[in-house]
Amino acid sequence: MTEPTLLSGRGLGLTFGGITALADVDVDLWPGEMLAIVGESGSGKTTLLNVLSGRLAPDRGVVWYRDPDDHLHDVHAMPAPALRTLHRSDWGFVHQDPRQNLRMAVSAGGNVGERLMAQGARHYGDIREAALDWLAQVEIDASRIDDLPRTFSGGMLQRLQIARTLVTHPRLVFMDEPTGGLDVSVQARLLDLIRSLVTRLRIAVVLVTHDIAVARLLAHRIAVMQRGRIVETGLTDQVLDDPRHPYTQLLVSSVLNA
Amino acid sequence: MKGYNFAYLDEQTKRMIRRGLLKAVAIPGHQVPFGSREMPLPYGWGTGGIQVTASILGGGDVLKVIDQGADDTTNAVSIRRFFARTAGVRTTTATAEATVIQTRHRIPEKQLRDDQIIVYQVPQPEPLFRLEPSRVETKRMHGLADYGLMHVKLYEDISRFGQISISYDYPVMVNERYLMSPSPIPAFDNPKMDMMPALQLFGAGREKRIYAIPPWTRVKSLDFDDHPFRAINAPHPCGLCGATDSYLDEVVTDDRGGRLFVCSDTDHCGERRAAGHIGADGFQEAAE
Numbered sequence: 001m002t003e004p005t006l007l008s009g010r011g012l013g014l015t016f017g018g019i020t021a022l023a024d025v026d027v028d029l030w031p032g033e034m035l036a037i038v039g040e041s042g043s044g045k046t047t048l049l050n051v052l053s054g055r056l057a058p059d060r061g062v063v064w065y066r067d068p069d070d071h072l073h074d075v076h077a078m079p080a081p082a083l084r085t086l087h088r089s090d091w092g093f094v095h096q097d098p099r100q101n102l103r104m105a106v107s108a109g110g111n112v113g114e115r116l117m118a119q120g121a122r123h124y125g126d127i128r129e130a131a132l133d134w135l136a137q138v139e140i141d142a143s144r145i146d147d148l149p150r151t152f153s154g155g156m157l158q159r160l161q162i163a164r165t166l167v168t169h170p171r172l173v174f175m176d177e178p179t180g181g182l183d184v185s186v187q188a189r190l191l192d193l194i195r196s197l198v199t200r201l202r203i204a205v206v207l208v209t210h211d212i213a214v215a216r217l218l219a220h221r222i223a224v225m226q227r228g229r230i231v232e233t234g235l236t237d238q239v240l241d242d243p244r245h246p247y248t249q250l251l252v253s254s255v256l257n258a
Numbered sequence: 259m260k261g262y263n264f265a266y267l268d269e270q271t272k273r274m275i276r277r278g279l280l281k282a283v284a285i286p287g288h289q290v291p292f293g294s295r296e297m298p299l300p301y302g303w304g305t306g307g308i309q310v311t312a313s314i315l316g317g318g319d320v321l322k323v324i325d326q327g328a329d330d331t332t333n334a335v336s337i338r339r340f341f342a343r344t345a346g347v348r349t350t351t352a353t354a355e356a357t358v359i360q361t362r363h364r365i366p367e368k369q370l371r372d373d374q375i376i377v378y379q380v381p382q383p384e385p386l387f388r389l390e391p392s393r394v395e396t397k398r399m400h401g402l403a404d405y406g407l408m409h410v411k412l413y414e415d416i417s418r419f420g421q422i423s424i425s426y427d428y429p430v431m432v433n434e435r436y437l438m439s440p441s442p443i444p445a446f447d448n449p450k451m452d453m454m455p456a457l458q459l460f461g462a463g464r465e466k467r468i469y470a471i472p473p474w475t476r477v478k479s480l481d482f483d484d485h486p487f488r489a490i491n492a493p494h495p496c497g498l499c500g501a502t503d504s505y506l507d508e509v510v511t512d513d514r515g516g517r518l519f520v521c522s523d524t525d526h527c528g529e530r531r532a533a534g535h536i537g538a539d540g541f542q543e544a545a546e
Contacts, residue, residue, distance in 0.1 A: 081402045088406075103410070109417055110410045117413065118406025124416055124482040146417050 004066060006031045006172060006204050009052055012061035020228045021047040022058065027223065027230070031171065032202040036219035036236065038209060038251070044228040045208045046176055052206060053093060053174045054083050068171070088118050092165035096177040098157040101164065102149050108135065108160055109145040115168045134163040138193060155186035159193065166197060173198075175207045179214055191217050212255045216240055224248045265312040265345040271295055275313040275468070279459060282470035287432030288400070289383050294466040298340075303333055304362055305463025307379035308340070311360045314375060314459070315341065320348045322356035327364035327505065327522035334362075351525050363426070365447040367504045367526040370456035372473055378441040380462040383469060385429045385439040405437050408480060416485055425490055431478045432471055440477075446489040446505045451477040494519040497539035499530035 009027040013020075021044045029035050037045045050056035052063055054075040063075040067090070075083070087093070095101045102111050112131040113121070121127050132142050138159040149157055158178065165173060178194065179187040195218055198205055209215055215222050216236055223233040224247065232245040243249045263269065271293075278292040297305045315321065321341050325333040329351040337360060338349045350356050353366040360377040370376060386396045389407050399405065408429055415423045428445035432438045440448060441460060451458065451471060458471040471477060481487040492506040497518045504526055506519040518539055521527035531540060 084402050084404060088404075106410055106414060107417060110414050113413055114406050114410050117409035118404060122409070122481075122483050124413065124484050127413060128417070 003030055004070075005029060005064075006033075006066055007052065007206070008064045009048075010062050010064070012048070012051055012058045012063070014047060014051060014056070014058045014060075014228075022051065023228045025061070025228075025230055027052065027206075029172070029204055029206060031204055033221065034198060034205040034207060034219045036207045036209060036215035036222045037225060038212060038215050038222060039225035040251075041210060043225040045210075045225055047228075048225070049174055049176055049206060049208045053091065054078070054087075065172075088115055089168050090171050092168075092170040092173040094161055094165055094173060094175040094178050096180045098149075098154075098161040101161050102157065104149050107146045107148055108140065108152070111149065111160060111164050112167050115164065119168060130167060134167050135160075137166075137197065138163040155182055155190060158182065158190055162194065162197070166201065166203070169201065170203060172204045172206075175205055177209055178207070179209075179211070187214075194218065212240065212252065224251065259344050259346075262344050264317075265315045265341065265347075266298075267295065267309065267312045271309075272313040275309055278468045279310065279313065279470060282459070282468050283457070283472050285436070286471050286475050287436030287438040287469060289467040289469045291466055292468050294463045297463065299337075301464040302381060304337060304360070304379035306461030306465075306468075307360050307362070307377050307463075308337060308461075309463060310377045310459050310461035310468065311337075311341065311358060312345075314377075315345055315347060315358060317345075317347065319357045320350050320355055322350050322353065322359045322525075323361075324359065324364055324366065324523075324525075325362045326507070327366070327526075328524045330524060352529075353523075353525050363442050363444075364505070364522060365443055365450045367521070367523045369450075370454060372455035374456040376454075376456050376458050378443075378458065378460045380439065380441040380460045380467070381464070382427075383439055383460065383462040383465050383467040385437050400436060403435060405431075408437055409482075412480060412482065412485075416482070422481065422485060422487075428487075429480050431480060433475050434478070437480075438469065438471075438477075444490070444505055445479070445487075446491050448477070448479045448487070449489060453477075492519050495537055496521045496527060496530075497537045499527045499535045499540060500537035501527070501530055501535070 005028045007029040009025060012022050012025040014022040037048060039045050051058045057076050065073045065075050109131040112134050113127040116127050116130060131145060135142060135145060140156060140159060149160060179190055219236045222236045222239045223230045226247045232239055232248045240252055243252050275292055278290045282290045297308055299305055323334045323338040325331040341347055342349050353368040358375050362379045384396055389411055390396050412422050426444050427439055427442040428448050430438050430440050430448060440451060453474055455473050457473055460469045479487040495502045498520050501521055504521045504523060507522040509518045509520060511518050
């Protein structure tokens with residue numbers, strides 16, 4: 001690709017005591033692209049996500065982010081206020097457990113509006129309208145806008161979290177097992193929703209999942225991790241249909257074909 | 259008073275509090291920690307305010323103490339007497355005569371001057387405390403001026419009640435930087451804090467925090483463009499002095515639904531009555 005990357009990790013390394021969480025990891029993400037990071041649990045997927053999003057500092061290596069004005073930023077050298085601003089405007093984070101991100105004592109509308117208000121929106125009517133619009137986009141009924149999230153089902157909570165994250169039109173969203181813990185039919189609907197929203201809004205996504213099927217359905221490119229290293233990377237179909245690394249072959253063959 | 263230092267506190271403590279006050283004045287609205295002392299007064303009765311007052315009081319000062327606007331309630335009377343005995347300063351109930359005013363939950367109706375200091379008693383200095391339980395996190399939010407959460411609270415109020423329903427301790431933005439709790443004064447008093455000529459000091463004894471608003475500082479009550487801040491007051495004139503522009507207390511007078519609205523600022527009300535203003539119920543009282 002000739003287009004410059006949106007996010008790049010170079011030579012990332014991190015150890016927790018004697019455990020190697022990341023070693024020599026290089027990652028590139030282009031605008032509008034969906035990159036899946038797959039691997040078994042403990043392979044360093046979530047650690048990599050946290051390092052890329054600036055939430056966890058690596059021992060070695062650097063993460064570059066290109067802002068809309070084409071300036072490169074070293075994510076881990078950014079001052080805290082700038083990183084915070086980035087996290088609540090240009091970036092988004094979707095957790096596996098929506099309760100980690102949502103405010104359970106605040107209504108659905110307030111949850112969606114928070115990022116707007118944090119950015120300085122001070123017009124109640126506009127915030128309300130944006131909240132209604134986003135609830136509709138994630139297929140939550142408008143009549144639920146003033147309900148508390150605790151009255152929502154698991155799938156609705158996850159969709160609410162997505163609305164809350166996307167309301168500021170981020171360019172880059174980090175997703176940590178967004179469909180984990182949901183039953184299969186709800187998962188399918190949610191994947192469909194994520195795919196259509198991300199494609200329409202041209203959002204770049206780093207998606208962490210242990211579920212090969214989710215990666216196949218959503219991702220353009222895939223990176224397979226084992227013991228803190230990326231062992232294979234490439235186009236999703238290429239990697240999954242013709243795996244080269246023994247570990248990837250094992251991973252792909254261990255999935256039951258439905 | 260024999261056996262006690264001037265104004266009760268020892269000089270070391272006063273110096274420590276004054277250092278805190280200087281920091282607080284230098285960063286308007288920022289909460290400065292201080293080593294709060296045990297005072298001969300229970301927490302919640304103004305231990306923070308009394309320590310600030312003790313630290314700034316000089317021999318020539320004239321002290322006024324009000325509690326909910328009144329000079330004659332238990333809290334006000336005992337704090338005034340405390341300083342009359344331990345510092346020997348002159349005390350007064352007249353707002354214009356005082357150089358230091360310690361207050362609980364009100365700002366006097368009379369405009370304060372630039373040679374006066376008002377000291378607020380603060381139970382909870384953290385404006386975000388009901389919204390974010392972690393102090394570590396609220397400190398970070400103040401540091402990064404990340405105040406979206408406070409507006410979420412206002413949003414919730416409007417979506418639930420159709421208006422912002424905070425009637426006291428209404429959060430303010432100081433000098434366009436720090437979110438601050440104005441202490442539990444009625445929202446009615448918030449506009450008085452804006453560009454006030456007097457120095458405003460806040461002391462929270464149990465929470466061990468001091469903060470301040472220097473004279474002539476911008477203080478803005480949070481609101482939305484389409485739901486602007488409104489000062490709420492009972493829609494009546496004062497029953498005793500007939501004032502229509504002062505904050506009113508509702509007093510139940512009998513068990514048949516009788517009630518009386520009177521100025522909460524007793525000095526203001528008394529002055530008006532002395533000047534010949536008489537409210538609907540005030541005349542009756544004079545006749546009895």
